[in-house]
Amino acid sequence: MSGVIRTALVVDDEPQIRALLAAYLARDGFEVREAGTGAEALRQATLQPPPDVVLLDVGLPDLDGIEVLRRLRRDRDLPVVMVSARTEEGDILMGLAAGADDYVTKPFRPREVAARVAAVLRRAAPAPQADPGQPEEVLSFPGLQVDRTRREVRRDDRLRELSALQFDLLWTLAEHPGRVFTRDQLLQRVWGYDHVGDERVVDVHVRSLRRALDDDATAPRFVGTVRGVGYKFLPARVASDPVPRSGQQP
Structure with missing residues (x-):
């Protein structure tokens, strides 16, 4: 994206938090807009050009950040990273269910937030045109089909x-049935950065993925937990399934 100036909207009622995030994002080449309330965030999101990514606090003085997120999702498809002091798993899952692309808990490391933003933007970028001469990338299992070409499950x-993010997490696991991935390995492969924060982010997103698949956490059919290590995909592939092109990573 050389020569392209991207815009980030930072929404937080604490000026010092906005200033800290703005400084790191500006260092990464972003033009930064700021908002201290939910109403101002919604107004800023309508300005042209629209922001490329939104960093959104949950605890705002007027509208709850989850409500802001829902309203943003009704009108446009902007990548959103929640940045919140609410650290309970239920709060994180609520943010992801409302449409957040990622969720960072306070206190945070600014470099981690910047890395998450970069990863979210990579995932939001349009997929390259499929080569008609190459086979489709589809993984088939009993009761589940994952189509990487169309990004459909x-x-x-x-x-x-x-x-x-849920799709990329599922593909990473399903591409190697039975292989155990540590949380650090999943952070590097799916999120796209070395681990610098709370490993719970992987656990919460796995739970979110299970919910999306109606996969019972107590007796999972697809995504299994290897206690003290990480996660693995459980079922074997259907033998007749097309084989993905080798050497590709999600």
Whole structure:
């Protein structure tokens, strides 16, 4: 994206937090807008050009950040990273369910937030045009089909809506059935950066993925937990399934 100036909207009622995030994003080449309330965030999001990414606090003085996120999602498809002091798993899952692309808890490391923003923007970028001369990339399992070419997931022949991050997490696991991935390995492969924060981010997103697939956490059919290590994809692939092109990473 050389020569292209990207815009980030930082929404937080604490001026010092906005200033800290703005400084790091500006260092990465972003033009930064700021908002201290939900109402101002919604107004800023309508300005032209629209922001390329929104960093959104949950605890705002007027509108709750989750409500701001829902309203943003109604009108436009902007990548949103929640940055919140609410650290309970239920709060994080609520933010992801409302449409957040990622969720960072306070206190945070600014470099981690910048890395998350970069990863979210990579996932939001349009997929390259498929080469008609190459086979489609589809993984098929009993009760589940993952189509990387179309970025579609079918559970028992019914299409399921997954976020870009949920899809990439599922593909990473499903591409290697039975292989155990540590949380650090998943952060590097899916999020696209070395681990510098709370490993719970992986656990929460795995739970979010299970919910999207109706995968029972107590007796999972697809995503299994290896206690003290990480996660693995459980079922074997259907033998007749097309093989993905080698050497590609999500």
